[in-house]
Amino acid sequence: MNDIITLRKHLHQNPELSGFEFETSKTIAAFLKQYSPDELLENLGNGTGIIAVYQPEKEVKQTVMFRCELDALPIQEINDFEHRSATDEVSHKCGHDGHMAIMVAFAKKLSEQKMKNTKVLLLFQPAEENGEGAVAINNDPHFKELNPDVVFALHNLPGYDHHDIVVKNHTFTCAVNSIIIKLHGKTAHAGEPENGDNPALAIAEIITEFNKKIQPDPKKEKFSILTPIYLTMGTEDYGISAGYGEVHYTFRRAVNAEMKELEEELQNNAFKAAERYHLNPEVLWTQRFSANENNPETVDFVRQAATDCNFNLIEREVPFQWGEDFGIFTEHFKGAMFGLGSGKTTPNLHNPDYDWPDEITETGAEIFYKISQLIDAQ
Numbered sequence: 001m002n003d004i005i006t007l008r009k010h011l012h013q014n015p016e017l018s019g020f021e022f023e024t025s026k027t028i029a030a031f032l033k034q035y036s037p038d039e040l041l042e043n044l045g046n047g048t049g050i051i052a053v054y055q056p057e058k059e060v061k062q063t064v065m066f067r068c069e070l071d072a073l074p075i076q077e078i079n080d081f082e083h084r085s086a087t088d089e090v091s092h093k094c095g096h097d098g099h100m101a102i103m104v105a106f107a108k109k110l111s112e113q114k115m116k117n118t119k120v121l122l123l124f125q126p127a128e129e130n131g132e133g134a135v136a137i138n139n140d141p142h143f144k145e146l147n148p149d150v151v152f153a154l155h156n157l158p159g160y161d162h163h164d165i166v167v168k169n170h171t172f173t174c175a176v177n178s179i180i181i182k183l184h185g186k187t188a189h190a191g192e193p194e195n196g197d198n199p200a201l202a203i204a205e206i207i208t209e210f211n212k213k214i215q216p217d218p219k220k221e222k223f224s225i226l227t228p229i230y231l232t233m234g235t236e237d238y239g240i241s242a243g244y245g246e247v248h249y250t251f252r253r254a255v256n257a258e259m260k261e262l263e264e265e266l267q268n269n270a271f272k273a274a275e276r277y278h279l280n281p282e283v284l285w286t287q288r289f290s291a292n293e294n295n296p297e298t299v300d301f302v303r304q305a306a307t308d309c310n311f312n313l314i315e316r317e318v319p320f321q322w323g324e325d326f327g328i329f330t331e332h333f334k335g336a337m338f339g340l341g342s343g344k345t346t347p348n349l350h351n352p353d354y355d356w357p358d359e360i361t362e363t364g365a366e367i368f369y370k371i372s373q374l375i376d377a378q
Contacts, residue, residue, distance in 0.1 A: 011097040016087075018071040031104055045136035071129050118376040128324070150298055151335035172319060174254050182281070198242050
């Protein structure tokens with residue numbers, strides 16, 4: 001594993017943001033070639049995606065895909081170890097460098113012993129953090145030709161012991177969407193506000209109505225979290241009544257169908273508030289993540305693999321509240337996302353002092369390979 005750990009630290013030291021993973025993609029492609037994939041598809045999705053294809057020894061009876069991510073985050077690293085990020089305000093704070101290392105270690109195993117009747121696809125996906133990468137890959141004609149029967153992904157989980165495998169049927173991570181509401185009114189003299197259309201009361205109404213939708217208990221029906229992200233209106237000119245304002249929210253639900261219902265309700269609330277105060281509304285959506293709705297039979301492969309590999313298996317009761325764009329794949333294919341414990345004392349994901357624990361890289365590769373064997377044996 002020494003060469004793969006060295007690769008992981010190189011990736012950590014040279015992070016790239018979503019959509020700009022050009023050097024990361026080149027590094028991964030060059031490294032994969034030593035593990036002799038039968039085919040190496042490059043420049044997928046937004047131009048940086050890679051799929052390594054490993055054909056079986058005999059006739060193809062099914063195709064399984066495993067996914068990892070290429071991108072880093074716009075976060076300044078505060079660690080001082082030798083492999084710390086060399087790029088200001090960009091760093092691997094979600095463990096995607098480690099996820100790539102797992103996949104490369106998995107490729108090494110496949111190069112040494114292929115499946116008998118199962119084609120294995122290793123997807124290195126760009127732009128997970130902004131929700132655009134999975135959509136771009138899923139829409140890519142080269143990916144459509146591969147048409148996997150089943151798909152898997154893992155995410156490392158600080159707060160769980162190293163090597164723990166965390167599973168859940170149905171929703172594993174929540175659906176997440178973000179709304180931008182622009183309210184166009186009319187400026188006026190602050191002494192004569194009646195001559196203009198000020199967005200302040202509409203913003204207050206939107207916040208009040210949105211707050212009514214919050215249901216924070218994930219064990220109850222229609223679990224919903226709505227978080228105000230950004231507000232603005234007017235300028236610091238005290239003689240002017242504002243004529244324009246914006247309100248931004250991110251919201252989360254556990255089921256994709258319920259998310260669509262909430263989106264309609266929130267948009268209607270915004271339009272009604274705008275109409276009440278004579279404003280012209282403009283609604284935009286950004287960074288949409290579908291819920292990872294795990295197929296229970298597919299999760300059973302993860303359970304069996306964890307048992308066979310003697311890893312501690314944990315059944316999670318409620319979904320994780322963060323978004324993950326692998327949900328695009330579980331919308332279109334039978335699939336499962338699961339968790340890999342990365343240490344109870346490891347800093348949380350997206351924290352400036354986070355770093356991937358290299359001792360779990362082989363664990364991830366081992367369970368991916370075991371899942372492939374179980375599918376191949378069915």
